Amino acid sequence: MDAIILQILNGLDKGSAYALIALGLTLIFGTLGVVNFAHGALFMIGAFCAVTLQRLFTISYETIDETKTDFLGNPAKVQTPYVESWFGPDVGQAVIDWSVPLAILFAIPIMALVGFAMERGLIKHFYRRPHADQILVTFGLAIVLQELIKHYYGANPIQTPAPDAFRGSFDFGVLLGFDPNHIIYPYWRMIYFAFAAIIVGAVFAFLRFTTFGMVVRAGMADRETVGLLGINIDKRFTIMFALAAVVAGLAGVMYAPINSPNYHMGMDFLVLSFVVVVVGGMGSLPGAVLAGFVLGILESFASMNEIKQIIPGIDQIIIYLVAIIILLTRPRGLMGRRGVMEE
Template sequence: MDAILLQTLNGLDKGAAYALIALGLTLIFGTLGVVNFAHGALFMIGSFCAVTLQRLLSISYTTIDPEKTDFLGNPAKIETPYIEGWFGPEIGAAIIDWSVPLAIIFAIPIMVTLGFIMERGLIKHFYNRPHADQILVTFGLAIVLQEIIKYYFGANPIPTPAPTAFKGSLDIGVMIGFDPNAIIYPIWRLIYFVFSLIVIGGIFAFLRFTTFGMVVRAGMADRETVGLLGINIDKRFTIMFGIAAAVAGLAGVMYTPINSPNYEFGMEFLVLSFVVVVVGGMGSLPGAVMAGFLLGILGSFASMNEVKQIFPGIDQIIIYLVAIIILLVRPRGLMGRKGVMEE
């Protein structure tokens, strides 16, 4: 029982990442009709916003310590962050320690701007082109973004830890009546799950309860009619692209303490997120979220030793297997709408 609960929790945080990326993908597809293969790269860029802020906060001045030597035997250079000089060692160190949560504020304008630039500068030229062209150009863009990050940050993963206050784990089992140490879960992963629920809830509330959201939903349902009413739907869809980029970026920022970011970070999620979108139903926001969590949890269960003993290698194929079964039973996915990607 404890193992099942643990794997469910595991699936929820993994599913949260899938759901956030798939939500952004669906927003872009539902509004602009573009299959955006650069969306995983936006997740990766978000994670590197956290790395960049950590490095900016750690910019240091150098002093020489004659009593210590470096690896070549020269007097050692001691690096002290400016921020510790300005605010004192304790406050300065605390600000650096909190660089990942602070990066949320740092990443939003960067990601929205990047989204605008991508949409206005490149993707809008492919609106009337076949989906295959859109996939090729956005996949190419993803590779370019990866290589830029690799050039500046290298290929090695960069440790980007959570604030010290959130580094430990919680004994959830004790809270619900299990033995001590039976269900231990990292605090940051729980925060990630809650954060993703807030972002997903925020996006749904924005689309459901604001005039802007209402227009966007109307445009997703019938773009031409909304245009005939004199509403500049293209402008709103461009803004939605920026919001989708920000959602992917925030998912990346908050994921950095879970897995150290590297330039291929986004590709690890991209393919699975597309499976999530298809299983959820092309263009369906609730479907993307539901499928994200469902496939995350199933993926976790498939990694259990008891399951692998019965079905060796199932952990590597489960998501695709479930996708095949769902698409055979429900060809439009779990919550797909008639007419989307069917013309």
């Protein structure tokens, strides 16, 4: 029982990342009709916003410490971050320590700008082109973006830790009446799940309860009619693209302490997130979120040794297996609109 609870918990944080990326993908597909293969790269850029802010906070000035030597035997250069010098060691260290949460504020304008530039600079030229063209150009863009990141940040993963206060683990086992140390779950993963829930809730509320959201939903249902009413739907859809980029970016920022960011992390999530979108139903926002969590949990269960002993290698194919079954039995996905992907 404790193993099952643990895998559900594991699936929730994995599912959180899938859900947030798939939510952005669905927003873009639903509004602009574009299949955006560069969406994983936006997730990766978000994570590198956290890396960048951490580096900005640790920009240092050099002093020479004659009592120490460097690897060549010369007097050692000691680096002192400017934030420590400006605000004192304690406050400076706290600012560096909290760089990931603070990167949320840093990432929002950057991701919105990246999303805006992507849509206006490239994507808009492919609105009326076949999906295959859209996939090719966005996939190419994703490769360009990841190579740019690799050029400036290197190919190795970069450690971006959570604040000290959240580095420990919570013993769920004791809470649920099990032995201590049997169901342990890191604080930061709990925060990630809560953060994902808040973001998903905020996006839904924005679309549901604001006039802007209402117009966007109307545009998703019937773009032409909304246009005929004199509403500039293209402008709103551009904003939605930027919003989707921000959602993916924030998912990346908060994911940075879970696995050290590297230039390839967007590609690692991209294909799985597309499967999530297809399983949830192309264009269905609730479907994307539901499928994200369901597939995340299924993937976790498939990694259990007991399951792998029965079906070796199931952990690597479970998501695709589910996608095949869903597409065969319900081509429009779990919550897709009737007619979508069924013609």
